[in-house]
Amino acid sequence: MSDTLKSESRDYSCPSAPSNGEDAQLLGVVLGTPEKPEVVYVSRDVDASVDEVLGQVDPTILPTRILRFSARCQNGGCAQFDGHGCRLGRDIAKLMAPASDTPPPCNIRKSCRWYAENGPSVCLRCSRVVTTVTASDELMPIAEMVKASDQTSAQPAA
Numbered sequence: 001m002s003d004t005l006k007s008e009s010r011d012y013s014c015p016s017a018p019s020n021g022e023d024a025q026l027l028g029v030v031l032g033t034p035e036k037p038e039v040v041y042v043s044r045d046v047d048a049s050v051d052e053v054l055g056q057v058d059p060t061i062l063p064t065r066i067l068r069f070s071a072r073c074q075n076g077g078c079a080q081f082d083g084h085g086c087r088l089g090r091d092i093a094k095l096m097a098p099a100s101d102t103p104p105p106c107n108i109r110k111s112c113r114w115y116a117e118n119g120p121s122v123c124l125r126c127s128r129v130v131t132t133v134t135a136s137d138e139l140m141p142i143a144e145m146v147k148a149s150d151q152t153s154a155q156p157a158a
């Protein structure tokens, strides 16, 4: 079997997915500062649906600026897939400075493509990853952006 087929032969999770990805789940909440974001990973016990989570986000904010979602990896359907694996996970493991000494607890390690391909070194850097960063980002204060609301419509796709 070729490397490409092997890398596509099981269902991996993408740890930096759009909120409307296949089987999307909340992975974490982005705290910290724009210069030094710090993802706090949600516990396995949180079973809110993505729609319920998005209902708490100001509809003018792209959810992936302040939240991390996991979803089923699209393999060759994703621009980050280079035929052998995920370029993004590999670059994060190689190029980013570690954010911690130990892998953070997260709820997808068994299926995470970044972990499967790079081992714990990518986990040490994962909490610095924000899925969507815009030029005019004003990520803080996060608490003001995530408002208590029952709005569930007009969510921007991310």
Ligand code: SF4
Binding pocket: 015, 103, 104, 105, 106, 107, 108, 109, 110, 112, 113, 114, 115, 122, 123, 124, 126, 127
């Ligand atoms: S901490 Fe590791 S296993 Fe968890 S999402 Fe990040 S890279 Fe994947």
